[in-house]
Amino acid sequence: MTMRVVLSRQLAEVRTNLLDLGAQVERALAQAMTALVTRDGALAQEVIANDKRLNELRYTIEEQCVEIMARHQPMARDLRDLLTAVNLAQELERIADHAKGIATLALKLQDGPMPPDLTNLKSMAVDAQGILHHSLDAYAAGDAAMAYRAAEEDGPINARYDAIVHTLLEFMASDPTAQMPATYLLWIAHNIERSADRATNIAERVIFQVTGELVDFGAETVPSK
Amino acid sequence: MAARVTFDRQLREVRARILELGSLTERSVAAAASALFQRDLALAKAVVVGDQEINRLRFVIEDEITTVMATQQPTARDLRELVTALSITSELERIADHAKGIGRLVSRLDGLPMPADLADLVSMAEDVRAMLRHSLDAYVEQNVAEAEAVAQGDYEIDRRYQTIFQTLSEFMSVGRPEQMAGTYLLWVAHNLERVGDRATNIAERVIFVATGRLVELNTDQS
Numbered sequence: 001m002t003m004r005v006v007l008s009r010q011l012a013e014v015r016t017n018l019l020d021l022g023a024q025v026e027r028a029l030a031q032a033m034t035a036l037v038t039r040d041g042a043l044a045q046e047v048i049a050n051d052k053r054l055n056e057l058r059y060t061i062e063e064q065c066v067e068i069m070a071r072h073q074p075m076a077r078d079l080r081d082l083l084t085a086v087n088l089a090q091e092l093e094r095i096a097d098h099a100k101g102i103a104t105l106a107l108k109l110q111d112g113p114m115p116p117d118l119t120n121l122k123s124m125a126v127d128a129q130g131i132l133h134h135s136l137d138a139y140a141a142g143d144a145a146m147a148y149r150a151a152e153e154d155g156p157i158n159a160r161y162d163a164i165v166h167t168l169l170e171f172m173a174s175d176p177t178a179q180m181p182a183t184y185l186l187w188i189a190h191n192i193e194r195s196a197d198r199a200t201n202i203a204e205r206v207i208f209q210v211t212g213e214l215v216d217f218g219a220e221t222v223p224s225k
Numbered sequence: 226m227a228a229r230v231t232f233d234r235q236l237r238e239v240r241a242r243i244l245e246l247g248s249l250t251e252r253s254v255a256a257a258a259s260a261l262f263q264r265d266l267a268l269a270k271a272v273v274v275g276d277q278e279i280n281r282l283r284f285v286i287e288d289e290i291t292t293v294m295a296t297q298q299p300t301a302r303d304l305r306e307l308v309t310a311l312s313i314t315s316e317l318e319r320i321a322d323h324a325k326g327i328g329r330l331v332s333r334l335d336g337l338p339m340p341a342d343l344a345d346l347v348s349m350a351e352d353v354r355a356m357l358r359h360s361l362d363a364y365v366e367q368n369v370a371e372a373e374a375v376a377q378g379d380y381e382i383d384r385r386y387q388t389i390f391q392t393l394s395e396f397m398s399v400g401r402p403e404q405m406a407g408t409y410l411l412w413v414a415h416n417l418e419r420v421g422d423r424a425t426n427i428a429e430r431v432i433f434v435a436t437g438r439l440v441e442l443n444t445d446q447s
Contacts, residue, residue: 066308069294070301079295086308087315094426165408172394183390190415 007072014064014085015140018092021057022136025092026129028054028099029195033125036106036188037118047103051096058093062086084209088139091198091205095132098191098198105184105191113178115171121189124160127153128196135202144210151203157196164189232297239293239310240365242286246314247361249279250321251354254420257327258350261413262343266335272328276321283318287311309434313364316423320357323416323423330409330416337406340396345389346410349417352382356424363431372435375428382421389414 028047035044065082068074074082134150137143168182207213253272260269290307293299299307356378363372390411397407 062308066301066304069304070299073295073298075295079291083291083308083311086311090312162408165411166404169394169397169404173398179391179394182394183387186390186411190418194419 003072007068007074007078010064010068010072011078011081014061014068014082017057017061017064018085018088019136019140021054021061021089021092022132022139024050024054024057025096025099026132026136028096029102029125029129029132032099032102032106033122035103036109037122039106039110041107041110044103044106048100051100054096055093058089061089080209080212084139084205087205088202091201095195095198098195101191102188105188108184109181112181113171113175114181115167115178115185117167120160120163120167121185121192124157124164124189124192124196127157127160128192128199131196132199132202135199135206138203138206139209142206142210144207147203147206147210151200151207154196154200157193161189161193228297232293232299232303235289235293235297236303236306239286239289239307242282242289243310243313243317244361244365246279246282246286246317247357249275249282250317250324251357251361253279253321253324254327254350254354254357257324257331258347258354258417260331261327261334261350262347264331264335264339266332269328269331273325276325279318279321283314286314290314305434309430312430313427316426320420320423323420326416327413330413334406334409337402337409338399339406340393340410342392345385345392346414346417349382349385349389349414352378352385353417353421353424356382356421357427360424360427360431363428367431367435369432369435372428372431376425379421379425382418386414386418 028050031043032047034040035047065086069079069082072078131150131153134153135147138147138150165186168185172178172182253275256268256275257272259265260272290311294304294307297303356375359371359378360375362368363375393407393410397404
């Protein structure tokens with residue numbers, strides 16, 4: 001086997017591992033939200049326990065990349081692919097941390113009052129999952145246009161956050177015991193918003209990988225009004 | 226010149242540039258906080274505009290690092306160090322984005338009422354700046370103990386955030402302008418909290434390179 005064939009095969013392995021990590025992170029995020037909405041403590045515990053495995057997988061990918069770089073001294077495009085993989089693994093692992101954060105808060109919200117309507121929070125999570133899913137699709141397809149579309153989905157999330165704050169204020173006004181649950185729900189909104197932010201980072205990276213162009217959709221956090 | 230000598234020199238240059246980026250970023254966070262507390266719109270605008278220079282510097286550093294990777298045949302150990310440099314560069318640039326976010330919010334808060342007591346927010350801004358400084362010191366000195374101390378700060382910040390929300394929720398019940406101002410201040414707190422979060426990411430990296438130990442110092446908020 002030529003070195004080139006060995007390198008291609010190893011690069012393909014990295015991609016497979018990365019997409020595997022991506023799929024698991026998507027699942028963690030969905031499960032954490034289900035655990036919250038259905039008040040399913042066992043499911044929340046499962047998300048928390050599983051996070052350790054995702055951390056390990058992230059570092060496995062990073063080590064794989066470093067070993068390939070050291071062994072093959074790849075140039076230009078191959079190097080960019082490897083650096084993209086390192087970067088994506090890091091973003092994915094941190095999204096998993098946010099899923100774990102949501103699950104931890106879901107455990108605290110097992111009993112006690114809840115606002116009557118969690119629609120905005122649920123929609124926000126669905127939006128974030130959509131951005132993540134589409135960013136990973138763009139990575140799998142090596143498609144910059146797809147990545148651009150994924151990054152542009154980030155807009156409505158910040159507006160939803162404002163609506164959530166409004167709901168939580170009403171919730172606290174209506175129920176004197178609601179202060180802690182409202183705080184926890186605000187943290188959950190933050191975890192979701194940050195997941196969306198990191199999913200957007202993934203899309204930015206894919207654009208860089210494919211086109212060599214560095215774009216910044218902006219990590220700054222301001223409401224969209 | 227031997228390849229190793231060239232490599233070491235290039236690595237030192239990369240580190241020096243990261244420190245330059247770090248100090249620009251620190252200054253930007255500090256300026257955003259003073260713009261907020263002194264309601265200084267001109268300073269807030271300067272932070273927003275200054276972010277462009279920080280973005281530019283980040284691209285320069287990324288370019289330097291990938292050139293070293295492609296031309297110097299670094300060993301696995303060197304590569305780990307370079308991957309760390311890349312990761313820290315991107316954290317710093319995003320920290321500067323949060324400072325810019327605060328700068329924008331200061332403009333939105335113009336003309337709106339402010340709560341009498343912003344002490345918690347002031348302390349939070351000081352805490353995250355200290356975390357950022359310590360994480361950069363830990364990187365320069367490869368100081369694991371200092372990196373670990375950064376994480377302790379992050380717990381404090383999570384707790385403070387909770388107090389801020391509770392204080393603001395009272396203020397926000399007064400009326401519509403208070404509610405808007407309160408929401409903007411929550412976003413400010415959110416940006417500050419993320420600066421602390423990213424400083425902690427830098428500290429984690431420093432620990433990983435120095436010890437090969439995988440730690441998770443922060444992240445899930447609870």
